[in-house]
Every structure is written in C-alpha cells, then in structure tokens.
Amino acid sequence: MSIRSKLIIFMLVLLTAVSAVMALLFQQNELSSISANSQRKNLQILLAMSEVCKEMSATPDKSYAYRYFKTFLKTPEIIQVSCSGPKGRVFLVDRYYSPQPAPFAYHFKTFPPSRTGIWETRSDNGVEILKASLNSLNAKKQSITASVDFSTQLIYQEMDSSLRRSSASFFIILSISFALGCAGALIITRVIFAPIESMAEGARIIGSGRLDHKIPVTSKDEMGRLASELNSMADKLKEVSDMKRDFVSSITHDLRSPVTGIELCSDIIRRLAETREYGKIPEQLVSINEHSQRLNSYIDSLLELSKIESGKMTLDIKAVNLEDLADRAVRAFKAYAAQKGLKLEFIVNQDIPDTRGDPDRLYQVLSNIVGNAVKFTNSGSVSVFIEAEPGWQKVRVCDTGIGIPEGEAGNIFGKFYRINHGKREYPAARQGTGLGLFIAKFIIEQHSGRIEVESAPGKGSVFTVFLPA
Ligand SMILES: Nc1ncnc2c1ncn2[C@@H]1O[C@H](COP(=O)(O)OP(=O)(O)OP(=O)(O)O)[C@@H](O)[C@H]1O
Ligand SMILES: [Mg+2]
Known part of the structure; x- marks a missing residue:
C-alpha cells in the first residue's frame, strides 16, 4: 500500500x-x-x-x-x-388533562x-x-x-x-x-505527494543515466529544497562522470605516449645496433629511462589511489626531520627548474627539531607540491621555506606561476582534478593524473596535519603544509 x-x-x-x-x-x-x-x-x-x-x-x-x-x-x-x-x-x-407521552429517543436519568x-x-x-x-x-x-x-x-x-x-x-x-475534513485530507495528501511523485520520477530518469535531467523546483519549502538537492546531486554525478570520462581518455593518452616513446627508442636502438652506430645508443637509453619513469609514476599514483580507497594505506611512523625531507624534494627538482630558467631556493629561517611521521610519505607530499610549483611556473621563482609556530612545523612553497582561478582552490584536492588552465605555454599541465594533491591531503591528514593554499591567478600560489610539532 x-x-x-x-x-x-x-x-x-x-x-x-x-x-x-x-x-x-x-x-x-x-x-x-x-x-x-x-x-x-x-x-x-x-x-x-x-x-x-x-x-x-x-x-x-x-x-x-x-x-x-x-x-x-x-x-x-x-x-x-x-x-x-x-x-x-x-x-x-x-x-x-395529561396526555400519554410519546416514547423518548433519549434516556433521561431521574429529574435533578x-x-x-x-x-x-x-x-x-x-x-x-x-x-x-x-x-x-x-x-x-x-x-x-x-x-x-x-x-x-x-x-x-x-x-x-x-x-x-x-x-x-x-x-x-x-x-x-x-x-470538508475528508476533502481537506485528500487535497493535503495530493499537495504533499505531487512533488514527491515528480521527484521519484525525476530520480528514476536520473538513475537511468540521463544525468542532465532537471527535476522541476516548484516551491521554496522542504520539497523544493529536496528537489534542488537532487538536482545538484545529479550535477555532481555528471561532473564526476565527465571527469572520469576525461580521465580515462587522458590517462590512456598519457600512458600511451611513454609506451610509444619506449617502443620508438628501442626500435631506434635496434637499428643503431644493426648499423653498428653504438655511439648514439646511450642517448636513446636515457630517453627510454625517462619514459619508463613517467610510466611508473602514473602507475604509482593509480596504485596509491586504490590503496587509499581500500583503506590499505598504512604509515610507517618514525622520527623525521622536515628540513631534510624538504631539502631532498628541492634538490630533486633543481635540474627541472634550471631547465625552465626558474630560481628554486630553499630558505630555513630557524632550526626545527625532529618530529614524528612517515618519511617516505611526507617526502612524496613535498615532492608533489614542489613539483607542482615548478610545473606551473614559467618565469620567476619557486621558494621553499621551513618555519615553525607553536605546536606546528610548516613547509611553505611559494611560486610566481600561473596561479589558481578563484573558486578552484577547494577543488584541486579532489580525485583526478586538474584545472583546465587553457594555456599552451603550460604543456606539463597536461601531464599528470590529478591525484597528487588528493594523495598529499590524505597523507597529511593521516598525520593530523593540514594543507592550506592561497593563490592569485596569474601571480602565483602559496601551498603550506602544517605538521604537528
Ligand atoms: N602551484 C600550482 N600552481 C597552479 N596550479 C596548481 C598548482 N599546484 C596544483 N595546481 C593545480 O591543481 C591540479 C591538481 O594538482 P595535482 O598535484 O593533484 O595533480 P597534477 O599535478 O596535475 O598531477 P600529478 O600530481 O598526479 O602528477 C593541477 O592539475 C593544477 O591544475
Ligand atoms: Mg602534482
């Protein structure tokens, strides 16, 4: 019923x-x-x-x-x-004269x-x-x-x-x-249930895959709110589904290009070996190595994601020094920054003691943030600061790069989220899974810390990692 x-x-x-x-x-x-x-x-x-x-x-x-x-x-x-x-x-x-009375309809008790x-x-x-x-x-x-x-x-x-x-x-x-009460009851149930039925129908259509279907919002009451919530849920689903589609097409492209590169290089090596031009082989081997590294980093990110989603990512907590980790991350990107003509500096204003954390995971976080800063900056500098405040140790990464458009700062920590910067001068922006910051945020939160971001589009960004001291 x-x-x-x-x-x-x-x-x-x-x-x-x-x-x-x-x-x-x-x-x-x-x-x-x-x-x-x-x-x-x-x-x-x-x-x-x-x-x-x-x-x-x-x-x-x-x-x-x-x-x-x-x-x-x-x-x-x-x-x-x-x-x-x-x-x-x-x-x-x-x-x-007293006439005989007619029988009564009501029973009266004795007269009061x-x-x-x-x-x-x-x-x-x-x-x-x-x-x-x-x-x-x-x-x-x-x-x-x-x-x-x-x-x-x-x-x-x-x-x-x-x-x-x-x-x-x-x-x-x-x-x-x-x-009147019965009529009122019928009208009330009709008024209440008409929007529910329309929402049920709308939800059925959305469930059948038509994510762009809009449920009519006819009032500003709870029903109206529910309808708009369902609509925004469908919008979010559509966003996720579009993102998934884009991701699949971009990841297949991104995975294919290093594989194609490796294939091409090995083909060239084979021909060089046939013609005995052994001197040109090392150059091709370096190229193969770079392509393999890229391929590996994609696969690593995907594996990390599946670990996070299945709850299998564990931390190996020991004494860590944030300054050493940040120093390593900065050195890893020295060559890349130099190649782009960027000044990459590491500034330590005060000595900070060891804290506790998983060194490999924290290095992964810092190298993604420093890597992003270099990747999304074409001129100027990237500066990495080590700082402390009561209860916290901080790594602040400032760049003078492309910046993050208004309203996007909250989204970049989402899964597979990459901003379409729409600029040809950032070809590197097209490489990457959009998982780096999602994984970084997860790792830092596992350490009871947080990541903050401030940015001015076109002027640069500041990412700050907070870790409990
Ligand atoms: N310093 C920065 N300046 C401008 N945009 C940034 C910066 N850091 C991150 N972003 C934006 O946030 C997005 C998400 O970053 P994230 O590190 O998660 O992914 P990615 O770098 O694109 O891919 P991956 O880290 O997996 O290689 C980037 O694609 C970029 O659009
Ligand atoms: Mg990244």
Whole structure:
C-alpha cells in the first residue's frame, strides 16, 4: 500500500475518531444543559406560584389568582397547582388533562432535584408526578404553601424534543465538517505527494543515466529544497562522470605516449645496433629511462589511489626531520627548474627539531607540491621555506606561476582534478593524473596535519603544509 493511501486512511480514521468523541461530548453537555434549563424553568414556575399564593391568601378576592392559575395550567407539563393556608385549607386547586407521552429517543436519568422547596416524585394512576412545594409567609405573617404537580413524562418529552432538535443541527454541522475534513485530507495528501511523485520520477530518469535531467523546483519549502538537492546531486554525478570520462581518455593518452616513446627508442636502438652506430645508443637509453619513469609514476599514483580507497594505506611512523625531507624534494627538482630558467631556493629561517611521521610519505607530499610549483611556473621563482609556530612545523612553497582561478582552490584536492588552465605555454599541465594533491591531503591528514593554499591567478600560489610539532 502506498504511503499516500496509508496517510489518507490514517486521516479518515482520525477524523472519524474526533467526530465520535465530539458527538459524545456534545450529547453529554447538551443533556445536562437541557436538564438544568428545565429545572430552572420549573423552579421559576414554583416561585411565581408562591407569590400568587401569598397575594391570594392575604386578600378576599380570589378571582385574579384564579386567572393566574389558569395561565400556569396552560404549560403542558403542569398537572395541578394548589395553595394551602395555616390550617391546611386548600385555597384553589385545578387539574389539567395529561396526555400519554410519546416514547423518548433519549434516556433521561431521574429529574435533578432543586435546592429551593421540596421536590418529590410519586405515581398517580400510572402517571409519574413530580411534586414541588414551597413554604412562605404572607403579608399577615401566615404560613402559605404553594404546590405544583408536574408530569415527569411531559418534562422528559419536552427535554427529549429539544435534545432532538439541537442534535439534528449538531449532526448536520458535524457531517459538513467531516466531509470538508475528508476533502481537506485528500487535497493535503495530493499537495504533499505531487512533488514527491515528480521527484521519484525525476530520480528514476536520473538513475537511468540521463544525468542532465532537471527535476522541476516548484516551491521554496522542504520539497523544493529536496528537489534542488537532487538536482545538484545529479550535477555532481555528471561532473564526476565527465571527469572520469576525461580521465580515462587522458590517462590512456598519457600512458600511451611513454609506451610509444619506449617502443620508438628501442626500435631506434635496434637499428643503431644493426648499423653498428653504438655511439648514439646511450642517448636513446636515457630517453627510454625517462619514459619508463613517467610510466611508473602514473602507475604509482593509480596504485596509491586504490590503496587509499581500500583503506590499505598504512604509515610507517618514525622520527623525521622536515628540513631534510624538504631539502631532498628541492634538490630533486633543481635540474627541472634550471631547465625552465626558474630560481628554486630553499630558505630555513630557524632550526626545527625532529618530529614524528612517515618519511617516505611526507617526502612524496613535498615532492608533489614542489613539483607542482615548478610545473606551473614559467618565469620567476619557486621558494621553499621551513618555519615553525607553536605546536606546528610548516613547509611553505611559494611560486610566481600561473596561479589558481578563484573558486578552484577547494577543488584541486579532489580525485583526478586538474584545472583546465587553457594555456599552451603550460604543456606539463597536461601531464599528470590529478591525484597528487588528493594523495598529499590524505597523507597529511593521516598525520593530523593540514594543507592550506592561497593563490592569485596569474601571480602565483602559496601551498603550506602544517605538521604537528
Ligand atoms: N602551484 C600550482 N600552481 C597552479 N596550479 C596548481 C598548482 N599546484 C596544483 N595546481 C593545480 O591543481 C591540479 C591538481 O594538482 P595535482 O598535484 O593533484 O595533480 P597534477 O599535478 O596535475 O598531477 P600529478 O600530481 O598526479 O602528477 C593541477 O592539475 C593544477 O591544475
Ligand atoms: Mg602534482
């Protein structure tokens, strides 16, 4: 069952439960309020009756009281009214015909007693009667008792019909609210699930390989955010997939060129041997050696990457001296820098003690950073500084080279990431796997250190390696 159907069922169950509870509460409430109203009305009748009795007992003219009594008796529930004086004499009694009531829809408990007067029920020829009487003193200080007999059946009948009336209107309102609630639930689930369904469809299309598909972002709420997140995820996937494609095409080209070089050189050597021109052979051997070195470094980088990804890169920690390592790295690139006409200098401003780390891995990091500096600089200098600050030892590599475009500084530490500097004068930039800084960052982080980069495009870059002292 879909989440949408589950949600609709849940909302309907909730609506039904709420309606049932409301109906129950309403009935209870209405019942007690109708009972209280009826009681108040009957008490008012008794009080009015008592006033009439007091008046009547004090004057000889009973005709006006009689008219009042007649009026009382027009109320259907009243069966009998009477007044009695000090000697128990009944001044006036009347009786009213009590019709048999219809059966009730509601069940009423016994009629709630009032605190004023005496209220008691009795049965008279099968008719249940509620007798209310009230004692008071008239103007001549004589004790007067006013009594009213109500038919409980008729009281209940009156309560029953007023409860029926209010229940009918309540249930009409409740049904309308329930219908509106159901419609609301359907609309809400539609509104919530329409974008989810569109996102599911979008994710299916993206999953099928169409990474340039865009999921429509129709709102600025959580759904809108989710859609834009999915879109940017697809963008990232596309970026990675493009990068992989570029990498595969460039790595095959990069791997092929040294292999072709080796093949060519060995062919030349073979021919030189045939023609016995042995003097030209060493030159070709140097070339073969260079091509093999390049090939080896590509393969090394790829192997390192697979080690990192499979979690198998381990460090052989011992005492290391950063100055010695940096010195070695600088010397390794002396010839390359000289060939490019660059000044490569190594500046140690203060002696720094040994620290702990994996010397081979740290050398690998420094030689990549110094190598990059030389590779991406065509004129000026590359300077390597050894520095210390509390808690840290630093190697700072400054160059006056091509620089890193704004916004790219964070990307260059990514796997296979190489900036398309788009300049013909940096042919070396096209060589390399784009793995050097990724591996360097990983190694330095394994040593609890960090690498920072600052750069001004066209002016140069500064890479600083921080190692815990
Ligand atoms: N000093 C620098 N000046 C300008 N750009 C740099 C510098 N150092 C690195 N970069 C940029 O960062 C990218 C990534 O460097 P990284 O060392 O990871 O790869 P690479 O040098 O291209 O290849 P590899 O190190 O595997 O031979 C480089 O391709 C280059 O575009
Ligand atoms: Mg590099």
